[in-house]
Amino acid sequence: MKKAFKGSRALAIIAAAVIAATAFITGSIGGTLAAPATATLQQMYGTLAENTGGYEAVKARISGNTLTIDLYVNFTGAHKTKIGDQTYAALAKKGFRLWAGAYAGSQWDFKPGMRFTVKMNIYDIYNGAGRKPGQNYIDFVCKTSLGRGYVFQGVGYYNRELMGTYQGAIPDKSYPCGSIVMYNGVSRRYTANQYAKTAAHELGHVLGLGDLYGKGVAATKECPGGTKYEKGDIMGAHGHVTANNIEMFLEAYRTNRYQAYVNSGLPEVKSAVIRSY
Numbered sequence: 001m002k003k004a005f006k007g008s009r010a011l012a013i014i015a016a017a018v019i020a021a022t023a024f025i026t027g028s029i030g031g032t033l034a035a036p037a038t039a040t041l042q043q044m045y046g047t048l049a050e051n052t053g054g055y056e057a058v059k060a061r062i063s064g065n066t067l068t069i070d071l072y073v074n075f076t077g078a079h080k081t082k083i084g085d086q087t088y089a090a091l092a093k094k095g096f097r098l099w100a101g102a103y104a105g106s107q108w109d110f111k112p113g114m115r116f117t118v119k120m121n122i123y124d125i126y127n128g129a130g131r132k133p134g135q136n137y138i139d140f141v142c143k144t145s146l147g148r149g150y151v152f153q154g155v156g157y158y159n160r161e162l163m164g165t166y167q168g169a170i171p172d173k174s175y176p177c178g179s180i181v182m183y184n185g186v187s188r189r190y191t192a193n194q195y196a197k198t199a200a201h202e203l204g205h206v207l208g209l210g211d212l213y214g215k216g217v218a219a220t221k222e223c224p225g226g227t228k229y230e231k232g233d234i235m236g237a238h239g240h241v242t243a244n245n246i247e248m249f250l251e252a253y254r255t256n257r258y259q260a261y262v263n264s265g266l267p268e269v270k271s272a273v274i275r276s277y
């Protein structure tokens, strides 16, 4: 696993260098060079079978051009409280499923011309009932009060193997590593849609991604459409899940490392799969 990580990182660096050289020669990225041959997701990443011990709260597998994510989640707290006619738990699951869908590669993410699908399977239990022996679950802690939701793992730290256990990077054992602590609004109550979007954003942290907002990265080309990365991305101000988010997840999954948008004084290291800045 470590060896594979070093190899893939080196490849990413080589790929970045090639893009830079191409840009220099043609004067513009994309230029007139023939597009690289398309590859399937499986040809690029393998099946991911070697990246799981079988017990993690987040498991993923690839077959052809389909990435399937299995998420094991234990809802606790006020999960039956409703916004409109939907419970917090139902809205959270709706948010998690925003990561599923059809994606396209580009010069910034995966490969130009490729298309793939992400499926999201949610294995949900409530207050620990029906927990599968030997299976880790992240906790989703539902609060009815106002506050800023967060994931219980320090910024810059990530360890998928420890998620759902009390052996995470934070010595504070209020919640197991990787727990999502969810409030019902920051300064005023969430609408149903805002609750779901916020749950999708917090899941991004569970999948290994850092925050995009507040990092000074307001505009980049890695977001479809170009210039509103921060607002258009789920890790920014609750936009959409992008191909770049999926690419960062795969990097986190294979390396078991936190993927940040910029290097910062916090132990955050910019993801190797961000290529446009």
Ligand SMILES: [Zn+2]
Pocket (backbone or CB within 6 Å): 201, 202, 205, 210, 211
């Ligand atoms: Zn966040």
